[in-house]
Amino acid sequence: MLQLNGGCHWWEGGSLVKDVIVPFFLGFYHAFKRTFTIKHPFVRLRWTDRYRGRVVLNIDRCVSCRSCVNICPNKTLEMVVYKKRLLPQYDAGRCCFCNLCVEVCPTMALSMSPEVEWDEYTRKGMIRPPDRFSEPIKPVAEKTVTVKILDKRRGVAHR
Numbered sequence: 001m002l003q004l005n006g007g008c009h010w011w012e013g014g015s016l017v018k019d020v021i022v023p024f025f026l027g028f029y030h031a032f033k034r035t036f037t038i039k040h041p042f043v044r045l046r047w048t049d050r051y052r053g054r055v056v057l058n059i060d061r062c063v064s065c066r067s068c069v070n071i072c073p074n075k076t077l078e079m080v081v082y083k084k085r086l087l088p089q090y091d092a093g094r095c096c097f098c099n100l101c102v103e104v105c106p107t108m109a110l111s112m113s114p115e116v117e118w119d120e121y122t123r124k125g126m127i128r129p130p131d132r133f134s135e136p137i138k139p140v141a142e143k144t145v146t147v148k149i150l151d152k153r154r155g156v157a158h159r
């Protein structure tokens with residue numbers, strides 16, 4: 001007797017459709033879906049509004065409560081003395097972009113930015129003391145595209 005999903009029989013419509021037919025057609029659809037390439041960094045893909053890039057600190061709002069340091073699962077944040085104030089330092093190489101620090105901050109001093117281009121040559125360079133942690137994000141390049149636009153253009157998105 002054919003059983004699907006630990007006990008659901010094949011004639012049970014809901015499970016058959018949800019567990020077999022829908023995934024099959026989704027796989028089929030994606031096999032023929034058009035892919036695209038963009039000439040990054042000359043053309044940049046615009047991230048979605050909820051994209052999680054590097055975390056940014058607003059120094060003026062920080063009240064040195066340490067909540068972000070305590071909740072961070074990766075020990076990405078550490079309190080350091082900066083201009084006679086205790087402020088968080090950010091080790092970008094350790095961040096898993098979970099957003100927990102942003103959620104726990106009582107003064108909304110932290111935010112997830114859409115910035116993704118912040119690579120460094122050294123491991124040490126990834127560590128951002130409060131002054132670099134609070135650097136504003138780079139302006140988004142003028143020539144940005146969205147997946148929707150690329151899709152409309154049909155074909156590879158090189159110009």
Ligand code: SF4
Pocket residue numbers: 055071072073074075076077094095096097098099100101102
């Ligand atoms: S996003 Fe997550 S991993 Fe990154 S600094 Fe915040 S709490 Fe830590």
Ligand code: SF4
Pocket residue numbers: 057061062063064065066067068069088104105106107108109110
């Ligand atoms: S949780 Fe917010 S206010 Fe508290 S130390 Fe972190 S950034 Fe500053």
